[in-house]
Structure formats: C-alpha cells, structure tokens
Amino acid sequence: MSPPTDPPPSPAGGRQRGRPRGPFTQHRRLDALRALLQKHPKGLSLYDLARELDVTPRSMRRYLAEVRRELDLVATTTKPGGARLWRLAPGEAPRRVEVRRTQAYALLAARRLFEPMKGSTLYEEIDLAAQQLLGVARRPGRGPNAGVADARLEERFLYMPFAPKDYAAHTEALDDLFQAVADLRPLNCRYRRAKDGREDKVTIHPYAMVLYKDAIYCVGLHAGRGEIRTFLLDRMRDTECATTERFELPSSFRVEDYFQGQFGIWSGGAPRKVVIDFSAKVADYVKTRKVHPSQEIEDLADGSVRMSLDIGDMTELSSWILGFGETARVVEPPELVARVKQELENALANYLGEGEERSGKTKKKTSAG
Template structure:
C-alpha cells in the first residue's frame, strides 16, 4: 500500500467528519470506490469530509479485516476493487435483528410523509444498506397524493417473514399457495428463495421457480400456507436483486438482456414536475429542466417493460404527457379510453 500523502491543515468539516461512526465512513468509502473512478486518499477525504489518515486506516480495515478485494493501482493512482462486490459485508444481522427491521418499517407507517419519517428513514437506510444480500429495504418517500392506513402487524406476517428469512439464509426450498393478481385462485408453488426485499412499500420474495425455469417475484401478502422444506438448493452465484429488478419500474422484472430497452420520455409540469425532480424513481433516470424555474421538466429512463410506468404516468393525470416511445403513448391512450367508456 502506498505511503500516506501529507495532509494539509485540517478544516472544521474534516475534523467533524473524523468523529463519524466507522460504519458510516467505510460504507461511504465503499460507495465511492464502487464507481470505478480510482479515488485516492486525498480524493476520498474531500468527498467524505474525513482526514486522509482516517481514510487510510478504514481502507486497511476493509481490506485486511473484512476481506474486500481492495487494491491500490500505482498507474491510476487510486483504489479499486479487483473483483465484483455486490454486498457490503459490514453487518452480520441475526434473524431477530432482521425481524426487528421488518417491524420497525411498519411502525413508521403512521408517520409517512412527515419530517420525522424522513429523518428515521435515513437512519434505517444506513442499517439496511449493510444488510446481507438476502434482504433489502428501500425507503422511498410517498407522494402526498397517496394515503396509508396505519395498522398493526399481524403475528402471521411476522412468522411468515421470519420463516422466509430462515429459508433464504439456509438455502432451503419452500412451498406455498400463491394467488397471482391475474389468477382466479391460489396455486401451489415450490421455489428456491433467493432474496426478501422491501420494494415500493411492499415486501416481496424473489425466488427461482424450477417448474418455470426462471426467477419470479412473489408478494408476501399473497403467500399462504408456507412450508420450509428439508431439500436444499445451490443459490445462483450470479444472481443480484438489484440487477434482477433494474430493468423494470418497480417490482416487475423482465430478466437481464432478454428484451430491448424502451427509452421513455415524459413531460411533467406544475407540482408533478417538482415532485418527480426531487426523487430517484429509477437507476437510469435523467431529469432535464424545460423551464428555468423547474416548473416543467422532461423525465427520461431506460426500461425493459412498460406495464408499471403506464400506471405511474396515469397517476399524475393531466400533469404528465408521454413524449415517447409510441408504445407507451398507445398504452396510456388505451387505458384512458377504457376509463371513459366505464364512466359512460
């Protein structure tokens, strides 16, 4: 490892940054290095408001104690990962810890949309980012146009969640009765549970279905009569929940590289423009201001499917206008026409 560069006089921001918890510091370092821009100690110190000495100590711990494939490139003068790092192994949470997070997520429902909810969500997000790869929690703010009914968590929900966690961590098959949204009744499914995640304010299981030869998404509230089987499976080492869901606009998955992407362009105005511009809706999104004050914007994203984006566009009413692609325009028009017929 290269010698530590001499630091200049510490700024107040750098001194305060050094007191931040080690968990926060190393997670921030991990995120920056993951961008692949080969940052060095000085670069990382500026971006995290830490001292180069603290950065050097944290990097040594990440490499030597956590086993991360972290090395310094003498040619590019910066750090990089020599192998893919999908999950940051900061915390090893127990089953009870994860169940507590599940309950805490529901406990925040009455506060949704308030300043307190945002503050607590940011704190829980730091914990969620360090969860094992088998579970993820996405803390998205909810638009004021939606309402939430505050209710307690049923004991059956906690039991189901805990049993699924055990199955995911032990790589044991599960079987259950499942009622699809488009189905007329429940059907029995046997799957290899890969991942339990909180997505768009709902809990979902991502599991490989041997009968269908693909990974499928199951809403926990529609899973009934769950049984954890004795049979074990080998988890696909190439599976990554973020990659699996990355092509869609929510919980729908369209596989990876199986379909050409749709380049979606939507014009928003008024309050919708401001709300859309404030939030991260999709990893590929780009926002372009059409008016200097931000009252009119253009939203762009690359999506593998159009089902969920169609519903999202409709939820904004007259404040949203689809610019492309033609397939999305046609979908929105068909839905509006069907709605008018029903009203008539």
C-alpha cells in the same frame, strides 16, 4: 450402562416436549443456546441442554448437529468415561456493536417499515433490537444537547409507510420465508397464480426478501421450472421450510436485477426508451426524485423538464404518469401514449355517463312541467 431413554409423552392437557411452542427460527435457537452456554462456561451435558431448552434428548442430538455448522462448540469430559460436556469455543465470545445516540435515532426512524410484519417472529426480533436501540437513544446527549435525556426523538423522526399491508394472517408464512432466506433452505408451499387463481405446489429456493411498496416479495428459483421468479407472500399457503436440505446462492445473483426502481417487478422484455414531459408546475418535484437508475432529466426552454429512461415493463408506468394529471405528457413510445390516452378516456367516460344520465332526467322533468 446405556443412557436414559426419552421420557414418555405428557398426559392429556400437559405440554409435549420437543420443539418449543410457537415459531422458533434457527437464529432464535442459536441465541438461546449461546446465552445458555455463556451462563455455564464449563459446559453442560446433552441431557442438561435438553432440559434447559425444553426438548427431548433425541431432538437435542439433532439440534446440536445442526447448530454446530454455525456455532463453534467444544465437547469435553471431566474424567475418563464421564459425560461429554458441551461448551462454547473461545472464539464464540459475546459480540458487541457500538452505536452512537444519533445512529440509534436514525435506525429507529425506519422501524415503522416493519409494522406490517407484526405478530411474526421476524418482527419480534426487530422489535427487540429496536428496544435495545431505544436504551441508547434515551441517554443524555453531548455537546449542545448535553443533559437532554429521553427527548422522544424516536416519536418525532419517523418513516411513514404508504398504505402498508397487514400480514397478521400470514405470520407463519413470513417466518418460514425468512428462515428459508436466512439459512438458504428450500421452501415448499402452495402458490396461487395471479392470472387464474389456481394453486400450484411449488418448491422455491428463496434468494432474497424484498419489501416493495409495503408488500413482501421473495425473489428465488422456481425449482420445478429452473427459472428465477418473484413470488408475492400474500399468495403463499401451507409453507414449510426444509430442515435437512440447503441450496447454493449463485455468486452472480443481484436482487436489483429483478426490480426496476419505482416501476415494479421486472417481468422480462428488452428495455424501451420512454420520454415524458412535465410542466414547470412540477419541474422542481420531478428533478428531486430518482424513480429509475437510467433516468435523465433535461431542462426545457419554457421551464418544463423532459425525463428519459429505459424501462423493460410498463405495467405500472401509466398509473404513475396519470398521477401527475395535466402536468405530464408522454412523448414516446407510441404504445405508452395510446395506453395513457385510453385510460384517460375510460376514466372520463365514467363521469360523462353519469352527467348525461342526470342531464336526461332533468330534461324530462322540465318537459313534464
């Protein structure tokens, strides 16, 4: 007797069966399947699983083939010729992670780091974990804090993002990117180039996601060019995560090699020595900041400090220096000195032009009087 065929499509207005509505990443599928089989330790048939997860039996067959790469499932029969029942192998017992109250608070302090991702499946997963941590954090403390429960420390020990981006319009792209990174799957998309605004159809092997200055980047292989590049999520459109392909993560890949501390994304070029003097007014501030792995700080006789570092790309460096105003002076290299001087002259010209114009109008009025 042949197994039943897939049900016909739902009538107009009804819900189509197949892939569940909304973003449904591989991790959520694994969680849903694991939770279902934990409730049924003796196992469920293919058709029972399909009904419970609201997919067609045909989709369930593909689904099982995919998740068995990551979940240890066992297929058994209760009698000869009977339906195969799928159940978790003994090694797939529920995993527990013990977290102390202080550890929960420390993790909750950084939860606002992910606020720009609100609306995405990734954010929902992080928020779910945060709610579980809150349950731990609100337990009564021990020692000096014995009996103190729900002190709302999670509202008073926070990371505050600096000018975070809003990714509400990019949640689907964010989910696709996260799934591609997590499952080592190619990502296809249209990518807008920064220099001329043109869009290219590209295939990326995303090696890592990076939240840099509250914007989301992907470091990965540009498959068409065979080179590792950094891609900004904002410029991605029509993203699609591959479902049947995977790529190998190079053993030598280190995401740190593509960023240079506070000074941005690595854009190639040999590192150059940069020397900056900071006045005594900001010496303590400068000495307590680690802005680049190569930096060295030297105390000078007048209370000022000298910072030396090796930078490969100086695009963002001049803006950082100008933020210190009169308290910072570039010593070398000469091209950075020239760039900072030019930016200062351009900024000053904006105010001089306005002042001269007003001064001229005042003189004309005085002459007429």
